Amino acid sequence: MNIIKTKKDNVLEVKLEGRLDTITSAELTESLSQEEGFTDILFDFEKLEYLSSSGLRLLFSYRKKLGGKEHVVLTHVNALIGEILRVTGFVNQVTIR
Amino acid sequence: MKKKRRIPLAITILVPVLLGVSAVQGGAFGASVALSREADYNDAIGVDKTNLQQATWKMPNNTMEVVDAIKEIYETVNPEKQPESEEEIRAYRTNFLPVVNSDLFTDFVSAFPTETLGDYADYATVGFFDPPRGRFVTVYCQASGSIYNPSFPGTFDDLVLPKSDTKGIFYGTVWHDYKRNEDYLISGRAGKLTQLDNTYWLIRHTSLRTVYSQSDEFVSRFMWVGIASIVAMAVLSFLAIELLLIHPVRKLSKTSDRYVKAMNEGELLDQAFQLDKKHFGNEITTLNDSLYVMQGAMLEYSNTIRDAAVREQKAKADLALAEKIQASMVPGAPLIAEKLSFYGKMHPAKEVGGDFFSYFQIDETRYGFYIADVSGKGVPAALFMAKAATVSRLLIGDLDIEKIGEVLAKDNSEDLFVTGFFAVVDTKNNELHYVNCGHEPVYFRHKGEYAPLEEAPNLPLGCLEDYPYVKQKIQLEAGDALFLYTDGLSEAMNPKGDLYGKEAILRVLNENKAFSGNALFSLIDQDVASFVSGAEQSDDTCLLFFQYSQEASTPFSVDKEGLGHVASFVDDTLSPLFTPDFIAPLQVVLDEMVSNIVHYSNAKTASISLSYNEKEVNVTLCDDGTPFDPTAVKIEKDEDEPGGFGILLTETFASSVTYRHAKENNLLSITMKKK
Numbered sequence: 184m185n186i187i188k189t190k191k192d193n194v195l196e197v198k199l200e201g202r203l204d205t206i207t208s209a210e211l212t213e214s215l216s217q218e219e220g221f222t223d224i225l226f227d228f229e230k231l232e233y234l235s236s237s238g239l240r241l242l243f244s245y246r247k248k249l250g251g252k253e254h255v256v257l258t259h260v261n262a263l264i265g266e267i268l269r270v271t272g273f274v275n276q277v278t279i280r
Numbered sequence: 281m282k283k284k285r286r287i288p289l290a291i292t293i294l295v296p297v298l299l300g301v302s303a304v305q306g307g308a309f310g311a312s313v314a315l316s317r318e319a320d321y322n323d324a325i326g327v328d329k330t331n332l333q334q335a336t337w338k339m340p341n342n343t344m345e346v347v348d349a350i351k352e353i354y355e356t357v358n359p360e361k362q363p364e365s366e367e368e369i370r371a372y373r374t375n376f377l378p379v380v381n382s383d384l385f386t387d388f389v390s391a392f393p394t395e396t397l398g399d400y401a402d403y404a405t406v407g408f409f410d411p412p413r414g415r416f417v418t419v420y421c422q423a424s425g426s427i428y429n430p431s432f433p434g435t436f437d438d439l440v441l442p443k444s445d446t447k448g449i450f451y452g453t454v455w456h457d458y459k460r461n462e463d464y465l466i467s468g469r470a471g472k473l474t475q476l477d478n479t480y481w482l483i484r485h486t487s488l489r490t491v492y493s494q495s496d497e498f499v500s501r502f503m504w505v506g507i508a509s510i511v512a513m514a515v516l517s518f519l520a521i522e523l524l525l526i527h528p529v530r531k532l533s534k535t536s537d538r539y540v541k542a543m544n545e546g547e548l549l550d551q552a553f554q555l556d557k558k559h560f561g562n563e564i565t566t567l568n569d570s571l572y573v574m575q576g577a578m579l580e581y582s583n584t585i586r587d588a589a590v591r592e593q594k595a596k597a598d599l600a601l602a603e604k605i606q607a608s609m610v611p612g613a614p615l616i617a618e619k620l621s622f623y624g625k626m627h628p629a630k631e632v633g634g635d636f637f638s639y640f641q642i643d644e645t646r647y648g649f650y651i652a653d654v655s656g657k658g659v660p661a662a663l664f665m666a667k668a669a670t671v672s673r674l675l676i677g678d679l680d681i682e683k684i685g686e687v688l689a690k691d692n693s694e695d696l697f698v699t700g701f702f703a704v705v706d707t708k709n710n711e712l713h714y715v716n717c718g719h720e721p722v723y724f725r726h727k728g729e730y731a732p733l734e735e736a737p738n739l740p741l742g743c744l745e746d747y748p749y750v751k752q753k754i755q756l757e758a759g760d761a762l763f764l765y766t767d768g769l770s771e772a773m774n775p776k777g778d779l780y781g782k783e784a785i786l787r788v789l790n791e792n793k794a795f796s797g798n799a800l801f802s803l804i805d806q807d808v809a810s811f812v813s814g815a816e817q818s819d820d821t822c823l824l825f826f827q828y829s830q831e832a833s834t835p836f837s838v839d840k841e842g843l844g845h846v847a848s849f850v851d852d853t854l855s856p857l858f859t860p861d862f863i864a865p866l867q868v869v870l871d872e873m874v875s876n877i878v879h880y881s882n883a884k885t886a887s888i889s890l891s892y893n894e895k896e897v898n899v900t901l902c903d904d905g906t907p908f909d910p911t912a913v914k915i916e917k918d919e920d921e922p923g924g925f926g927i928l929l930t931e932t933f934a935s936s937v938t939y940r941h942a943k944e945n946n947l948l949s950i951t952m953k954k955k
Contacts, residue, residue, distance in 0.1 A: 204871040205878075206843055233864045235871040236925030263864050270932045271925050 186214050195221040200230035203238035212241055222254060229259035239273055246276050253278055340391030342384060343406060349379045350419045350433050351408055362436070376434035389420065410436065528564040532571065539575065550579045602632045606662055609669050614797060615639050615647075619707045621831040621891065622649055623797040625823040627768070633820030634661025635766045636669045645708040648676040651764040651824045652700030653719065664696045668741070672702065679704050681715045681741070681749040688742035697742035701764055705826070710756045715749050717741050720770055721782060723789055725761040730789040733762065758893030761796060761827040763789055768821030769804070774812045784811065794938040794949035796827050796891055799900050806942040829898070833889030838878055838903070846874045846888055853890055854897060865933035866897060866952050872926030873901055873910060873948060881905025881946065896935070896953040903946050909939040910948065
């Protein structure tokens with residue numbers, strides 16, 4: 184999985200390419216832990232195939248950390264990911280654009 | 281064995297014992313005789329012995345005259361030797377008759393003391409010595425009367441052992457009785473001499489005492505003989521018991537020890553016990569003979585057993601080899617080809633059996649498979665199975681069941697027969713051609729449900745050389761499957777004698793319809809095992825599973841690498857046939873389920889197998905870890921620590937999820953259907 188991180192003001196923009204599964208969630212967690220000083224996080228899922236429950240847990244950890252659904256933003260969510268978010272109730276925990 | 285005269289041991293022991301006893305009694309008898317003799321003597325004497333010392337004799341006044349008169353005649357006659365014949369004695373004694381018949385002698389006799397008789401001496405003799413000739417010459421003896429009396433006046437005796445001591449005790453002369461021709465020993469103790477003057481002597485005789493002395497000697501001799509007998513008999517008894525009883529028993533005991541010791545060291549002696557040359561024929565020697573015979577029999581028996589064991593070993597080895605050969609006649613691995621797969625399992629009840637199955641590719645598009653069961657069990661069934669399997673393999677291509685039946689019916693001396701299901705599947709037109717020859721029903725999974733395949737009844741193979749077998753045909757769809765078995769499965773018996781039965785087979789198949797191949801076999805095995813609950817498998821069993829789907833499988837390591845391997849395996853296998861839209865949700869589901877295994881199962885081995893066709897994918901995950909049913913996980917709606925998303929997602933995207941635990945394995949089936 185490719186991770187492209189861009190920081191603009193208080194917003195950390197993360198572009199993900201590939202699959203956010205058990206293995207890559209660990210990679211991503213490691214990668215994001217190096218970043219500091221942002222209040223919002225934006226995940227661009229344009230090139231992400233799917234995410235698994237470990238990916239969801241990662242999203243949820245930022246949701247808790249940043250203190251509100253408006254601080255965790257997901258863009259270019261595909262149908263499968265949308266379904267995953269819907270089934271698990273994550274649609275209400277994050278902001279989807 | 282030589283027949284010997286038997287002398288029972290009891291007699292062997294009894295005889296010396298009886299002899300000993302009689303010897304003891306003889307001794308006792310001798311002693312009692314001696315005692316009675318002494319009693320007789322005392323009765324005869326009639327007086328206390330102490331009177332002997334007190335008695336005194338008063339000799340007649342004319343004693344010396346009578347002695348002189350006899351002495352005068354004796355010296356006149358001057359005998360040179362002892363008269364021997366009767367005439368000589370008479371002639372000699374006649375010389376003294378004038379004195380004997382004289383008044384002097386008559387007076388002398390009448391005055392002779394008679395009180396001595398019956399007192400302490402029997403009679404008294406008056407006489408004189410003739411020292412130059414070594415004679416004692418009798419003048420008068422109270423017992424005199426007959427001319428033959430040895431004490432007739434003038435008779436003399438040679439002094440054989442003259443001994444005298446200062447006290448005048450006279451010993452050792454021999455008093456000869458001419459008439460009875462016996463010597464009387466005069467005991468010095470009994471005969472007391474009184475010196476009348478220098479020449480003449482009076483002797484007091486005690487003839488009974490003489491007898492007593494003799495009887496004393498007799499009795500003591502008798503007693504010694506008795507004692508000697510006792511000792512001899514004791515020695516004899518001891519020797520007899522030692523020789524006949526103790527020695528042989530000791531010898532037997534030693535031999536037994538040697539025999540047992542050798543046996544413990546693994547050697548069976550055949551010459552430990554020897555036939556006794558000195559065969560006394562009693563129980564001990566009989567026992568020895570029996571042991572001698574026994575050691576031979578033991579060796580023979582041991583050899584027989586050893587031979588039997590060797591034969592059995594060889595037979596077992598042969599059977600084991602036969603089992604290997606038979607096992608090699610059925611496919612050893614699944615056949616997985618494009619569009620279809622075959623799995624088989626053979627489990628003979630004995631080392632070899634009569635069940636068999638096979639599957640193989642006939643040509644580019646066709647595959648043949650069959651399952652069959654030869655009547656009977658063991659080696660005969662196995663031999664016929666070899667023939668049937670070979671014939672079937674050669675003739676299945678054209679599904680020429682008639683020919684197979686003809687070959688098997690010919691030269692079928694034991695009237696064995698084969699029930700079987702024979703089929704050919706053609707992937708070109710998806711046709712399955714099949715014949716059921718008196719075999720168990722075959723279960724057909726179509727649209728996900730098992731049901732008995734429609735089958736026309738036919739005779740088993742081997743019964744008739746020409747029989748018109750009814751062949752049938754169905755059109756297969758992707759995902760269809762067939763389950764075939766032999767009656768070892770339907771007739772698996774529990775301890776109560778109930779059979780597993782066809783209904784149970786159909787039930788277990790539908791309960792586990794999500795599983796295929798070896799996973800299905802282990803689920804069926806588990807169900808049968810719980811039914812028979814430990815009872816021994818009674819019949820051979822073969823199972824065959826045919827699935828009209830493509831298959832692929834791989835083991836994976838229980839770690840992060842395993843996760844990656846599963847994801848790429850699924851991608852690689854399915855991408856030619858399925859779009860990423862179909863594969864992605866499957867990957868989501870598999871990521872959840874496989875990471876469960878990797879993180880929580882503690883499994884050592886795990887594998888994934890896919891069976892798929894254009895319509896659906898069936899995934900089976902197998903691991904040997906802690907039993908864990910992911911479908912039973914409660915979904916937690918905890919906002920702080922959300923969990924259970926894995927199963928939520930799995931249930932969302934999978935058409936069906938089935939969990940089983942069989943044979944220490946977690947089995948998880950996930951089916952994804954195309955929308």
